[in-house]
Amino acid sequence: MITVWGGQTSRSIRAAWVLEEMGIPYRLRHVDMLAARREPEWLAVNPGDFLPAIQDGDVTMVESIAIMEYLMGRYGPTPMQPSTDDPAFATYQQFLHLGEAGLATLMMVPLVSGFIAPEAERDNWGARWARECVERRLLLVRRQLARAPYMAGERFTAADISVSYALNLGANHAGFVIGDAEADYLSRTTSRDAYKRAFDRSHEHPAV
Template identity: 55%
Template sequence: MITVYGEGRGFRVIWLLEEMGLPYRLRDVDLLSGLEHDPEFGSINPAGFIPALVDGAVTMVESIAILEFLLARHGPTPLAPPPHDPTYGRYQQFLHLGEAGLAMAWYVVNCSANLAPPDERNNWGARFAREIFETRLGLVTRQLTHSQYLAGDHFTAADISVVYALEYAERGGFRFGDSERAYIARCTARQGYRRAMAACHATRGWVESLARARSAGEEAS
């Protein structure tokens, strides 16, 4: 049985597992309580971040590496085009862009906005990280003028990678244009996404709390 430790970026992993129809167990991780209170997870990932994966004798961290591992071990699957496919280069580019260019940059923006002291929330590093996010987003926007999905006309794991990052930014207040919003809607309408959201209680609770806060703010205004 495949075990996924933690949500957050682990949502990507759960979404992929649902798309592939693979059985798994999602094990909650409370990072705020500290590794000393969760020795099982501490032994899986002593660095103390999520997600982590255990599949048989294999233990892994880093969400994009986990996606590639699952696709290779449990494939072949249309979610990952083979190297000789004309879309393979775009697939690889956007698979990794979703984390390296988008989600990680927005992580800095988000942490600065929510965790930094008030006078440091719009610091140089946060502004530069937002600029990185926006320039890399331009690659997504440009590709969407050519195809419905990022590798081509078919949904792949690259879309899982990028849509996670786009939703993360959107929930943090970033406003997308029409093409990006339509793309997010196409991907999140999939049954695999909906099953993943149903399985990820913490993620679903966070999304619902944001929606309630937005609604309360609109009523107050």
């Protein structure tokens, strides 16, 4: 059985959400990223000490977008991943990766600066720069939502899992203000039964 290493509010929700959408059984191992010391078993899985990670037989993977692509490629086909000859494929690919590389990763800079940095260092140049970059990239999301209900067009895909996580992270933890279009979009994506199951499991403690 696939093991997902994760924790509350972590990117592991992406892996769990894909697995729930595909109906693939998995177990969730909780990692407390605020603990002073990590479990040796976890560090043996990912010595880089960041979430998520999965174990699937002899396969161990980190990086949430790569994990989603692996799961869909290994256990698909799935409607969440358009085929390469689908007209929506290029848009799907763009937003699948934008959700992490263009949004969530940059959001971490003002988030960490605001909550962890010493008071005098919280409003720093790097955090302000990252926030401005995110705001510009969000224009791509808003333009897409003006055209279609989902990131790849008319149907839900893994690109929506990627972007939905980033929007939730920004709005709930990094002080970004989302507009009505983004709020309506999140209502559509997070009302899915698969998301609710993944969310509930990720908030069990300890998750097993």
